Amino acid sequence: MTEGTFSRRRLLGTATATGVAGLAAGATSGALGHAAASEGGPALSTLGSATVPFHGTHQPGITTPLQSRSHLLAFDLAEDAGRRGAAALLRRWSTLAAELMAGRLDETGTGIADDAGPASLTLTFGFGHSFFDATGLTALRPEALRPLPAFSQDALDEGRSHGDLWVQIGADDPLVAFGALRAVRRAAEGSARTRWQMNGFHRSPGATARPMTGRNLMGQVDGTNNPTPDDPDFERHVFVPSDGEPAWMAGGSYAVVRRIRMLLDDWEGATEEERARVLGRRRSDGAPLTGGDERTPVDLEATETDGSPVIAANAHVRVTAPESNGGATMLRRSFSYHDGEREDGSQDAGLLFVCWQADPLRSFVTVQRKLDRGDALSAFLRHEASGLFAVPGGAAEGEYVGQRLVES
Numbered sequence: 421m422t423e424g425t426f427s428r429r430r431l432l433g434t435a436t437a438t439g440v441a442g443l444a445a446g447a448t449s450g451a452l453g454h455a456a457a458s459e460g461g462p463a464l465s466t467l468g469s470a471t472v473p474f475h476g477t478h479q480p481g482i483t484t485p486l487q488s489r490s491h492l493l494a495f496d497l498a499e500d501a502g503r504r505g506a507a508a509l510l511r512r513w514s515t516l517a518a519e520l521m522a523g524r525l526d527e528t529g530t531g532i533a534d535d536a537g538p539a540s541l542t543l544t545f546g547f548g549h550s551f552f553d554a555t556g557l558t559a560l561r562p563e564a565l566r567p568l569p570a571f572s573q574d575a576l577d578e579g580r581s582h583g584d585l586w587v588q589i590g591a592d593d594p595l596v597a598f599g600a601l602r603a604v605r606r607a608a609e610g611s612a613r614t615r616w617q618m619n620g621f622h623r624s625p626g627a628t629a630r631p632m633t634g635r636n637l638m639g640q641v642d643g644t645n646n647p648t649p650d651d652p653d654f655e656r657h658v659f660v661p662s663d664g665e666p667a668w669m670a671g672g673s674y675a676v677v678r679r680i681r682m683l684l685d686d687w688e689g690a691t692e693e694e695r696a697r698v699l700g701r702r703r704s705d706g707a708p709l710t711g712g713d714e715r716t717p718v719d720l721e722a723t724e725t726d727g728s729p730v731i732a733a734n735a736h737v738r739v740t741a742p743e744s745n746g747g748a749t750m751l752r753r754s755f756s757y758h759d760g761e762r763e764d765g766s767q768d769a770g771l772l773f774v775c776w777q778a779d780p781l782r783s784f785v786t787v788q789r790k791l792d793r794g795d796a797l798s799a800f801l802r803h804e805a806s807g808l809f810a811v812p813g814g815a816a817e818g819e820y821v822g823q824r825l826v827e828s
């Protein structure tokens with residue numbers, strides 16, 4: 421993370437955080453950012469002033485610490501847009517993203533984010549399976565983008581699934597995120613129409629007494645066993661290598677997006693023991709049932725005195741562990757959502773599950789197939805929408821995202 425230069429604003433400090441592991445640093449700086457407004461000028465806290473670079477090997481919003489607000493959007497190209505229209509749109513979006521992420525928020529043209537800093541704003545762009553037919557680029561569609569298989573527990577709403585283009589917006593301020601959303605939509609006018617939009621949230625930096633892994637709406641500590649950028653195999657698991665196929669995906673990654681509703685009344689009606697057994701970890705502090713604290717590795721071999729496994733055969737952490745899936749690994753970067761009440765009075769709430777990997781067949785599909793066959797947590801979940809997107813590598817200075825594809 422770097423600091424941008426703001427001639428119009430006074431910065432109160434700096435924030436440094438890189439990668440998912442940097443969440444703690446971001447949270448701490450946010451907490452310190454309550455310093456009062458200085459006389460004669462608006463107070464821009466370290467939370468507001470934090471910037472994430474747009475240009476680089478990888479797109480932002482993948483290893484960036486989770487922000488507290490997100491908008492996920494899919495677009496379908498206008499019928500007459502074609503490859504040329506798509507290229508022009510990607511150029512407009514990239515210019516916009518670079519400006520907004522650097523803190524030039526007046527570029528939204530809306531006034532919504534006036535007075536705010538970029539608040540770790542990120543914009544990430546991807547291509548769905550249908551993009552390639554719509555633009556005549558079918559020959560360049562990656563093998564890895566073939567549609568996900570149907571899973572027995574899927575109840576997918578097609579209107580809220582898939583799409584030619586995908587945009588992920590994240591920011592630590594809701595007005596900044598919404599301003600970016602309006603600007604992204606406006607730039608698409610005439611070239612693409614919104615297919616679906618989902619709005620997510622996560623804990624605000626500084627909201628906890630000490631930086632810690634966030635919780636989902638089931639109250640579980642979620643994200644503990646994510647790979648981190650310091651892991652020697654992190655790049656290999658998450659990003660397409662520089663000599664990978666197709667060449668335009670070098671430095672890119674594949675995002676699987678699933679809208680997973682939680683049956684919160686059922687979950688909250690279960691005992692604490694049952695909830696722990698379902699996951700294989702204690703809900704209170706995220707520690708594995710085999711002992712230690714949140715960071716202690718789960719011991720999948722441990723048995724009770726009667727010989728039964730401490731971590732049940734269908735416990736979520738056993739079913740999803742790389743050891744149970746031939747090493748399959750993904751980076752989970754999910755947001756919670758809440759869209760009010762359903763007709764039956766239950767909450768329309770759950771997880772906008774987003775995971776990142778170099779090979780979705782090897783990672784997400786392998787694990788989801790196993791979950792589909794027998795995962796205790798699945799009884800409390802409903803998979804309602806799905807998308808798979810090829811997210812190209814980051815743009816170099818002077819380049820736009822996806823240029824290597826649409827100009828090849």
Ligand SMILES: C=CC1=C(C)c2cc3[nH]c(cc4nc(cc5[nH]c(cc1n2)c(C)c5CCC(=O)O)C(CCC(=O)O)=C4C)c(C)c3C=C
Nearest residue numbers: 636640641642643644645646680737740741742771787788
């Ligand atoms: C196909 C992949 C996965 C889906 C879908 C999924 C849904 C899902 N998970 C939780 C809550 C937790 N998951 C946890 C661990 C975990 N989950 C997956 C994969 C999927 N989860 C993996 C690969 C792992 C890590 C396994 C390991 O190596 O130990 C945890 C435990 C804490 C953690 O490590 O993050 C929780 C909690 C929900 C609520 C959910 C759907 C809504």
Ligand SMILES: [Fe+2]
Nearest residue numbers: 736737740752
């Ligand atoms: Fe999980």
